Amino acid sequence: MRVLVVTAVQAEADAVSDGLGAATERRLPGGYVLASHSGADVLAAGVGPAAAAAGTATALAVASPYDLVISAGIGGGFQPLAPVGSLVVADAIVAADLGAETPEGFLPVDELGFGRTVHHPPPELAARVAGLLDAVHAPVLTVSTVTGSAARAAELTARHPRAAAEAMEGFGVAEAAAAYAVPVVEIRAVSNAVGPRDRSAWRIGQALDALRYACRQLSPVFEKSPWESP
Numbered sequence: 001m002r003v004l005v006v007t008a009v010q011a012e013a014d015a016v017s018d019g020l021g022a023a024t025e026r027r028l029p030g031g032y033v034l035a036s037h038s039g040a041d042v043l044a045a046g047v048g049p050a051a052a053a054a055g056t057a058t059a060l061a062v063a064s065p066y067d068l069v070i071s072a073g074i075g076g077g078f079q080p081l082a083p084v085g086s087l088v089v090a091d092a093i094v095a096a097d098l099g100a101e102t103p104e105g106f107l108p109v110d111e112l113g114f115g116r117t118v119h120h121p122p123p124e125l126a127a128r129v130a131g132l133l134d135a136v137h138a139p140v141l142t143v144s145t146v147t148g149s150a151a152r153a154a155e156l157t158a159r160h161p162r163a164a165a166e167a168m169e170g171f172g173v174a175e176a177a178a179a180y181a182v183p184v185v186e187i188r189a190v191s192n193a194v195g196p197r198d199r200s201a202w203r204i205g206q207a208l209d210a211l212r213y214a215c216r217q218l219s220p221v222f223e224k225s226p227w228e229s230p
Contacts (some may be wrong), residue, residue, distance in 0.1 A: 019215025
């Protein structure tokens with residue numbers, strides 16, 4: 001199996017690469033740098049869903065074939081489901097703020113009659129990855145603006161009561177993967193609680209360590225078929 005792992009920033013890509021072992025670099029159009037490992041390539045595509053989609057699509061266009069795309073990185077965890085330092089594997093990748101505000105509340109774009117707001121990773125594969133990582137297996141929300149208040153956290157929880165984490169890239173990665181008919185999985189290491197913004201409470205180093213650990217655990221899986229049991 002050949003896997004493309006897409007992160008937002010280089011620190012996340014470095015943590016993933018540390019977990020996968022030795023790599024060689026390949027430069028792609030657009031200034032992207034692909035770190036190629038045995039079984040997996042790692043790309044830091046940029047922050048936010050648009051950058052994530054553009055970087056992922058570039059790699060899929062020029063560096064394929066891939067059997068699986070993984071959106072990976074750190075993110076916020078909804079408490080108490082996903083505490084700081086834990087791992088979350090998405091059973092749904094949700095564009096949580098793609099839609100319209102109305103007097104009756106938020107309407108997602110699919111309810112407006114166009115587009116989509118959810119991608120579903122292959123259920124058996126995502127569940128197997130979650131089991132291997134002892135991770136929370138629940139929806140991960142993609143947002144364009146990171147939650148910074150209790151009111152916003154409560155609003156997201158009300159609309160997505162099963163959500164375990166939020167980040168900024170998963171849906172963009174999933175959109176690009178869908179365009180190339182490649183399955184997608186999202187893995188998040190929790191660095192902070194979703195809610196009031198408190199940088200002093202963030203544990204980015206701990207989350208990057210968890211991400212590094214996850215990729216070490218998954219390295220043997222990358223050498224198998226996407227549907228082969230470990």
